[in-house]
Amino acid sequence: MQYENDILLRLLQGEQVERPPIWIMRQAGRILPEYREIRASLSGFKALVSNPDMASTVTIQPIDALGVDAAIIFSDILVIPEAMGLDYELIEKRGPFFHKTIENKDDVDKLVQGADAADNLSYVYEAVEMTVDKLNGRVPLIGFAGAPWTLMCYMVEGSGSKTFYKTKSFLHKYPELSHALLEKLTQTIIAYLKKKISYGLEVVQVFDSWAGVLDQKMYSEFCIPYLKRINEAITEVPVILFSKGAWFSMDDIYALNSDVIGLDWTMNPKHMREKYGNERIFQGNMDPTVLFASKEVITNKTRETIQAFGTKHIFNLGHGVYPETPLENVKHFVQEVRNFRY
C-alpha cells in the first residue's frame, strides 16, 4: 500500500531517508485533550480498548495533533492474558489487577493458547480495520504485543510491581512450568500478531517492558528464545523489539536480527553505534522527562540524539510519553525532528 507519508516504511525498506521518522510511545493517550474527552465519556480504559470505533478514533488523533509519522493502534498488552482466560480489571491510579493468577501446572494447563486465544480478540482486529480505513493512506499503522516474559509478569504477579519478585521467584522455583507458560504465550502472541497484520498493520513492536528486572543469564534462558521465535515467525512486516532495561542482554538481542531494536534512555546512542556499527535501525531513545524542560533544551537534546544515532534511526522516546508532559513541548519536539535534515 502507498502512503502520503511513507518515511517510516522507506527507512525500513533500506532507503536513505532525509530525517528520522518519528512516533511516540503512548502518543495516543492522556497528553491529548481530545483523547481525555473521549476517555471521560466511557466507563474506563478497558471500555475504550474494547470499543473498535473509539479505539480507532483515538489512534488517529496524534496524526493531526502532533504530526507523527505513524499511528500505533490503541490497545493494551494485557488483552492477550485475557484472551487466554485470565480476566483483569484496571483500577484507577493502581493499574491492572488479576483476580486469578498463575500458581501451578493446572493453571497453566487451563490457559487457551495460539489461534484459539487469538480468536477471542476480534475487537482488536476490528479496531485495526477501522483505523486503516480512517487513516485513509496518510501514515502506516503499527501494532504491538507484550513479550512473553512481560505478560507472564502480570499473570503471575497479578498486578504491577516494582520488582516482580513473585514472577522472578516463579522462574527460579518452577523453571519447566515457566517455559510451558512462556511457550503458550509465544504461540498466542504469534497468532495474534499475524492476524492483526492481516488487517493492515505495516510494522509490529514487541514490548518487553519488564526485561530489566532480570539479568543476562535469566534473560537468555527465559526470554531470548521466545523473542527469537516471534521475530522469525513474523515475516510479513518489519519487527521492532523493545526490551526495556535489558542493557545486559544487548548482545543477545542484537543477535536476534530484528529489523529494529528499541532502546531506552539509559543506552548511549554513540556507544551503541561504536559497538554494533551503522547498519541496524535503532529506535529511541530520548528521556521523556526532557520534554518537561525548555524548548531550547528539547531542541538541543533532540538534535544531539539524531546526530548520535546517524541515519538508521526511528526517533522515539526511551519510554512512553508521560501524561503530564506539556502538549506544546511534545509538538515542538515532533516539529524539531520533522524539520531536521541529515
Next chain:
Amino acid sequence: MQYENDILLRLLQGEQVERPPIWIMRQAGRILPEYREIRASLSGFKALVSNPDMASTVTIQPIDALGVDAAIIFSDILVIPEAMGLDYELIEKRGPFFHKTIENKDDVDKLVQGADAADNLSYVYEAVEMTVDKLNGRVPLIGFAGAPWTLMCYMVEGSGSKTFYKTKSFLHKYPELSHALLEKLTQTIIAYLKKKISYGLEVVQVFDSWAGVLDQKMYSEFCIPYLKRINEAITEVPVILFSKGAWFSMDDIYALNSDVIGLDWTMNPKHMREKYGNERIFQGNMDPTVLFASKEVITNKTRETIQAFGTKHIFNLGHGVYPETPLENVKHFVQEVRNFRY
C-alpha cells in the same frame, strides 16, 4: 575496637580472609518473626525508627537469628529530609508520603542543612550508641545514608515512584536549583555520617537507590560530584557506595575509589573482574529472588557468586531481602557462605 567476629573488618583492612563476610540488606526486618513482633507492638515504622531502644533491639536480632557478620543500624534514609525540615509519613502498603515537597528556590532556601540538620537526629545517635553497647563486641556495626540524588527524589516527588519523572524533570528544568539542593543534602549527609561514626560505626554505606532512573550523562552531572565529596569526607571508616541500577556509570563510580562498590544483581561479577581487575572490594549481588528457590539452587548460585567475585568480596544480595522470603532459606544461604572456604 576488637570484635569476636572481625572477618568484615579484616577484609576491609586488606587482609586475605578465608571466606567472604556476609550481611544482608534489610536483614533487620520483616523476614524475622522477632522483628514482626516488635513492629506490631508499635504504632508504625517511624515509631520504631525513632525509638533508640527498640531500633537497637531489632538491629541485633539478625546476628543471632541469621549469623551474619555485621549489624546494620535499623533506620530509614528519609530521616535526613525530615531533619532538614520536610516531614514525611509512612503509609501502610503505599510507602513514604511528604505533605510538603520541594518546588522552588524558596523551598530549597528554607531547608536546614549540615550540622544544624544532623543535630536533629539525636535519636539515631542514641540508637547507634545503644546498639554498640548491646552488640558487646560480637560484630561490627554498619551505618548508612541515602545518597543526595535518592533523597532529592523523595523530596521533589513527595512519594515513591516507578519513574521519578517529576524529579528528573526538575533536573532538566532547574539545573542550578537542583545543584543547590544536592549541595545542601551533601553537607547534611556528611555531617550526619560523621556524627554517627563518632558513636561507634565501623563502616558506612551510601545508598543511591534511584540511580537507575538516570543515564550516564545525568548521573555524572548530578550525582558523581556529590558522591565524590561524601566519599572523600568520610575518612574515619571504610565507605561502601551502592548505586542501584547505575550500570551506565560504573566507570565513573569505580573512579571514585571508594573502599567498596555495591552491585545490584544485573551486574555480572565475572565481567566486573575482567574489566576492573581483582583489587577493589565488590559487595553483592545475588538476586534476592533466588532465595525463594530450593536449597540446592540457593547453594549452587551462592557458590557461583563467590567464585565469580574472587577473594575481594563482601557477600550480600543485589537488593534488600524481600520480606516474604522463607526464613529457613535465608538461614541456609548465610550458612552456605559461612561454610565456604576459598
